[in-house]
Amino acid sequence: MTPPKLLLRGVAKSFEGKEVLRAVDLDVAPHQVVCLIGTSGSGKSTLLKCINLLVPVDSGDIVLDGVTITDPGVNPNTVRQTMGIVFQAFNLFPHMRVIDNITLGPRKVHRVPRAEAEEQARELLDRFGLLDRADEYPDRLSGGQQQRVAIVRALVSKPGLMLLDEVTSALDPELVGEVLGVIRDLKAEGMTMVIATHEMGFARDVADVVGFLDGGVVLEQGPPMAIFGNPQQARTRQFLQRIVDAGRL
Amino acid sequence: MLIAVISTVVVFGVIVVLVLSSEAWPAVQRQFFSWTHFQAAFPKVLGGFWLDIKMFLFAEVLILGIGLAVAMARSLRGPAFLPLRIITIAYIDLARGLPLLLLILLMGFGIPALQLPGVPNGALFWGIAALVFSYAAYTAEVYRAGIDSVHESQRMSARSIGLTQTQSLWHVVVPQAVRNVIPALLNGFVSLQKDVALVFVLGVREGLREADIYNARTFNYTSYIAAAVLFLLVSVPVARFTDWYSDRDRRRKQAMST
Numbered sequence: 001m002t003p004p005k006l007l008l009r010g011v012a013k014s015f016e017g018k019e020v021l022r023a024v025d026l027d028v029a030p031h032q033v034v035c036l037i038g039t040s041g042s043g044k045s046t047l048l049k050c051i052n053l054l055v056p057v058d059s060g061d062i063v064l065d066g067v068t069i070t071d072p073g074v075n076p077n078t079v080r081q082t083m084g085i086v087f088q089a090f091n092l093f094p095h096m097r098v099i100d101n102i103t104l105g106p107r108k109v110h111r112v113p114r115a116e117a118e119e120q121a122r123e124l125l126d127r128f129g130l131l132d133r134a135d136e137y138p139d140r141l142s143g144g145q146q147q148r149v150a151i152v153r154a155l156v157s158k159p160g161l162m163l164l165d166e167v168t169s170a171l172d173p174e175l176v177g178e179v180l181g182v183i184r185d186l187k188a189e190g191m192t193m194v195i196a197t198h199e200m201g202f203a204r205d206v207a208d209v210v211g212f213l214d215g216g217v218v219l220e221q222g223p224p225m226a227i228f229g230n231p232q233q234a235r236t237r238q239f240l241q242r243i244v245d246a247g248r249l
Numbered sequence: 250m251l252i253a254v255i256s257t258v259v260v261f262g263v264i265v266v267l268v269l270s271s272e273a274w275p276a277v278q279r280q281f282f283s284w285t286h287f288q289a290a291f292p293k294v295l296g297g298f299w300l301d302i303k304m305f306l307f308a309e310v311l312i313l314g315i316g317l318a319v320a321m322a323r324s325l326r327g328p329a330f331l332p333l334r335i336i337t338i339a340y341i342d343l344a345r346g347l348p349l350l351l352l353i354l355l356m357g358f359g360i361p362a363l364q365l366p367g368v369p370n371g372a373l374f375w376g377i378a379a380l381v382f383s384y385a386a387y388t389a390e391v392y393r394a395g396i397d398s399v400h401e402s403q404r405m406s407a408r409s410i411g412l413t414q415t416q417s418l419w420h421v422v423v424p425q426a427v428r429n430v431i432p433a434l435l436n437g438f439v440s441l442q443k444d445v446a447l448v449f450v451l452g453v454r455e456g457l458r459e460a461d462i463y464n465a466r467t468f469n470y471t472s473y474i475a476a477a478v479l480f481l482l483v484s485v486p487v488a489r490f491t492d493w494y495s496d497r498d499r500r501r502k503q504a505m506s507t
Contacts, residue, residue, distance in 0.1 A: 054405050081411040091406035095424045104420060105410035153410065 003066060005030045005161060005192045006051070011060035012216070013046055020046045022216030023060070028161075028209075031190045035203035035224075038213035039239065044196035045088075047213070048163045051194065052085045064161070081109055083161040084154025088169050090146040092138040092153070098125070099134040102153045110157065117156075124152045128182060144175030148182055155186075162186065164195040168202075180206075200243055204228050212236045283471045290463040290472035298456030298479045304377055304445045309438060311381045316388030317427075321418050323389065324396050337389070344386030350447055353379040357451040376448030384441055391433045395426030432498065435491040439484050446480070456480075 006028040013021040020043040028034050036044045049055040051062055053069060053076040062070045069079045093101050102124070103117035112120075125131045128148050138146055147167055154162060164183065168176045180202050186193065187206055197203050203210055204224045211221040212233070220233045231237045268274060322330075323337040344352075356379040361370030369375075399422045407417035427434075449458040456476045463472035 049405075052409055054408060077408075077411055077413055080409055085409045087402065087406060089402060091402045093403065093407070093421050093425075095428070105412065108416050108420065109411040157411065 002030055004028060004063075005032070005065065006194070007061075007063040008047075008051070009061045009063075011047070011050060011062060012058045013043075013050055013055065014058055015046075019216055021050070021057075024213075024216070024218055026194075026211060026218055026221075028192060028194060031192055032208045033187050033191075033193045033195065033206055034209045034211060035207035036194065036196045036211050036213050036218075037198075037200065037203060037227075037239075042213045043216060044213055045165050048085060048165045048194060048196055052083060052163055053079055054085070077109075081105075081157055082159055083163060084151075084157070084159040085163040086147070086150050086154050086165065086167050088166040090138070090143070090150045090170070092146055092150055094138055097135050097137055098130070098141070098149050101138065101149060102156050105153070105157055121152070121156055124156060125149075128152055142175060143171045144178045147171065147175075147179050151179075151182055151186075160192065162191055162193045164193060164197075166196050166198060168197070168199055200228070200240075212239065214239070279469075281470050281474055283469060286463075286467065286469045286471035287475055289467075290460065291475050293459040293463065294456050294472060294475045295479065297454055297459035298476065300453070300455045301442075301445050301457075301480075302483070304373075304380070304448070304455065305442050308377050308380045308384070308445065309441060311377075312384045312388050312437075312441070313434070315381065315385040317392050317423070319385060319389035320392035320396060321415070321423065323393060324418060324422075325414055327414070341386045341389060344383050345390075347383070349379070349383050349444060350450065352383050353447055353450060355379070356382070357448065372451035373448070373453050376451050376453055380441065380445060380448070384437065384444075388434065388437055391430050391437065392423075392426060394433070395428075395430035396422055398429045399425045432491055432495040435487065435494065439487050439491070442484050442487065443480055446476075 004027045006026070008024050008026040011021055011024040012019070024043075024047060026034070036047065038044055046055060050057050057070055060070070061068050064079065064082070067074070069076075092098075093104070096104065099118055099121055102121040103112075103114065106112040106117040106120065107114060122131060122134060125134055128151070130145060130148055130152065133141055133145060133149070138149070141149065147170075151164075151167070167183075168179050171179065176199070180199065183193070183195070183202075184206060195203070195207070207224050209221055210224045210227040211218045212227060212231075212235075213219070214235050220227065220231060220236045227236065228240065231240060319337050319340065322333050323341075325333060353376055357372050357375040360368065360375055361372070364370070396418070403421055403425065404417050407421040408414070412420065446455060446457040449455055449461065452458070454462075456479060457473075460472040460476040464470060
């Protein structure tokens with residue numbers, strides 16, 4: 001059995017006394033795509049930010065490539081360079097051109113010379129059909145383009161793990177497809193991903209494992225067929241029923 | 250438009266006529282608006298004012314730099330930076346809590362009186378130091394308001410690509426923060442441009458001091474008016490520019506949010 005890429009054991013996090021994550025256990029094998037589903041406020045975003053060490057956990061362990069990154073001795077800056085995270089609201093830097101948004105990390109963190117960093121960035125932009133946007137400022141781009149740029153920005157330092165936090169939720173419906181397409185491409189290339197999403201159809205399609213987050217724990221997880229077709233837990237059935245009633249599945 | 254012009258001309262015309270025809274006017278004119286005295290005082294006042302301008306520019310550059318450094322230090326998070334935060338907060342409270350004139354007197358007369366070896370004791374040096382000490386604290390607070398106005402997600406996203414806290418501040422937060430507070434910084438310019446004249450209490454022969462010397466010699470106040478004209482010539486355009494810039498900024502933001 002291959003060792004897991006990412007391992008979560010008993011991860012807990014409270015904000016000002018409100019318990020968001022109680023005890024999250026999760027295993028992610030290399031090249032696996034895990035989709036986290038659950039109601040708004042179930043802690044999907046918080047969990048991804050904990051994995052990226054943007055939010056410190058209260059207790060529990062997060063193990064990446066065999067290293068417990070939640071240990072106090074671990075430098076979070078070094079860990080963050082090995083994974084990419086993309087947010088719901090894109091969070092591009094508005095005062096920088098697309099190309100500078102992408103090369104900022106490599107230039108400042110890895111001390112890559114500007115010319116080399118830009119060449120890498122343009123290569124990636126080209127792959128995602130964004131090369132003609134390289135010199136634009138983010139506010140000149142559509143939401144879908146901005147989100148694809150954000151994905152490129154996360155990919156440029158060649159992460160071994162991508163965390164995607166509801167990356168299509170802020171998009172107009174007609175722009176969702178282009179972003180989901182990019183994620184499918186990443187899966188095809190074997191990228192390990194943890195994806196928080198409301199797009200149930202997409203989750204069913206792309207996930208190797210679907211995890212239902214509820215009450216601060218991963219209440220139920222399994223292959224998409226099992227979770228969507230035959231959920232074991234009452235809470236999961238209830239959640240999925242509401243999604244079906246809303247016409248979203 | 251026509252009505253505006255007519256009413257403005259009439260109102261100001263009436264005021265001018267009333268002032269000029271009042272019984273006190275000849276005395277006022279002699280004391281404050283004497284062309285002869287103006288001509289006699291102006292070259293010296295202008296020479297001194299040039300020093301005001303130089304002090305202003307020199308101090309402003311230091312203030313913008315130090316203020317930003319203080320604001321950034323205050324914005325660093327985490328237990329390791331607590332001492333730094335305490336120092337900056339103490340400095341800001343101290344510098345903002347004291348009257349500027351008191352600081353100028355204290356530093357300008359007090360420190361040279363200690364005759365410490367290796368420490369400069371020029372009045373000009375310590376006058377500017379006091380201005381910088383005080384203004385950098387206000388400016389740091391302006392910057393900090395700007396830093397706080399940049400959404401938290403920007404900092405988070407900068408950290409997520411591996412930047413350190415300081416790098417995130419410098420490359421991502423500060424450029425946006427500064428843009429947000431340019432009008433407030435320009436207001437600080439106007440204020441400092443006048444306050445440099447306070448170092449005259451140390452005997453520095455800047456514009457106001459020269460006007461004061463002339464007045465002491467002749468008992469005529471026109472020299473002060475000459476200094477006033479010079480200060481206005483600089484501060485009014487900066488104030489107009491600040492307004493123009495803020496308006497343009499507001500319009501741009503409105504255009505962007507549609």
